[in-house]
Amino acid sequence: MSEELPDRRFRTLFISDVHLGARGSQAGQLLDFLRCHDADTIYLVGDIVDGWALQSSWYWPQSHNDFVQKLLRKARKGAKVIYVPGNHDEFLRNYYGTHFGGIDVVENTIHTGVDGRRYLVIHGDIFDLVVQNARWLAHLGDKAYDFAIRMNRLVNAFRRWFGVPYWSLSQWAKLKVKNAVNYIGAFEQTLAAEARRHGADGVICGHIHYATIRDEHDIRYMNCGDWVESCTALAEHEDGRFEIITWTDPLRRTAPVAAVAARAA
Template sequence: MGSDSMSEEQPERHFRTLFISDVHLGARGSQADKLLDFLRVHDADTIYLVGDIVDGWALKSGWHWPQSHNDFVQKMLRKARKGAKVIYIPGNHDEFLRKYYGTHFGGIDVVENAVHTGADGKRYLVIHGDIFDLVVQNARWLAHLGDKAYDFAIQMNRLVNFFRRLFGVGYWSLSQWAKQKVKKAVNYIGAFENALVAEARRYDAEGVICGHIHYAVIRDEQGIRYMNCGDWVESCTALVEHEDGRFEIISWTDLQRENALVPAVAARAAA
């Protein structure tokens, strides 16, 4: 579907704030098409792009930019033009934007991090989180190697889920399973979360909202609310804030897409 037709659609669910991270535009594993479907149904007054929206690492190794990737960029620019507050916090994969802190691109603000004030008055540090990843900071070659391994795991995971769909079995995530089962991965996630919690406390914030590790979760850690947006490579998740200040992770699975989009299409057809 072209960008012009997308702009005519009216989202069915409106939130106070929407947090999206790790879209990895330019990478073959990016599921920008699903994110566009999600945005046809969901909208918000304020949208935070919490890093790794564009994958500069992938683009350096080989150009890949299908129409859906361009459509997402155009959609964000349109939202900014129509009055939505759009804030872009670069991550390690789109670190080329870090030289532009404090500037505006088509109405989109580029900042190092932000403090979001919730509807209930609580303060939340919004940050990508890669600066607390020792592998990224101290062994970039290892981070790039891990990135390639992750791409391979994504391809294998899609093959597995192709056969699962044939047999009517639901989606299964290889990388999420590995993160939960492999002790070192569990320890890594725990250390990452603890570091972000400490940083939120340093900002005198009640919570922290981040991305980077592709693991969506909302939990309380040491009196601080830790929230991770997840990603749009595999889990296809976003974090939303309701008008009453309540936060929720929305996982945009194939079933949820069908349940949300089919009634919306039918309603428009009947109008």
């Protein structure tokens, strides 16, 4: 199928929250995306592997293995691959500074854009008070999220039957529920402040599964989204323009949707 689709090459791709090992992971979609998109540098911005899910029960279908092999092949062919672990793959935090299979594992890093602007690349969970101070509650919330994903898929099975487009319960809730909106806003402000502390012009993160590009108070906040529901990646073009690419609708795969785009300048 990839031979029928035109390749799109970027300067940089940022991917987060794939959650390999969790039943909700859309690794097959991401593998399809990577067959059609390439980049000189690929950042894995945390929660690529879901260690929490794997501790509960082992789930590792062929699509998850294929995705790992695809990344390793890209690294062997010359792509620079940088892995910034998150809370679900925190076991990799014991390996900061190591290099395996062509992939560098780092705590966080600075990405320099075409125009020289510097972006702090970090997963973001260390600024989530629930994850840091009430891990039991974070795990409970993770289970509730998995249940919502399963229910959402059932709803969308009926929607497909009637020819209605995909609808995301959790994305709707994030936009409509006051506490969720406040949480996202606080998270964005905290990450922007962390970027300032590092002397950076912006921040690129994941963690909250909500893709966006936002400029506030001279700081650019960019979130990669996730590959559980939204299936989004952040891409940097050769001219410095940043774009969020959504890869959920099979009818649009020949021309991925630019949900949000912004120039680096």
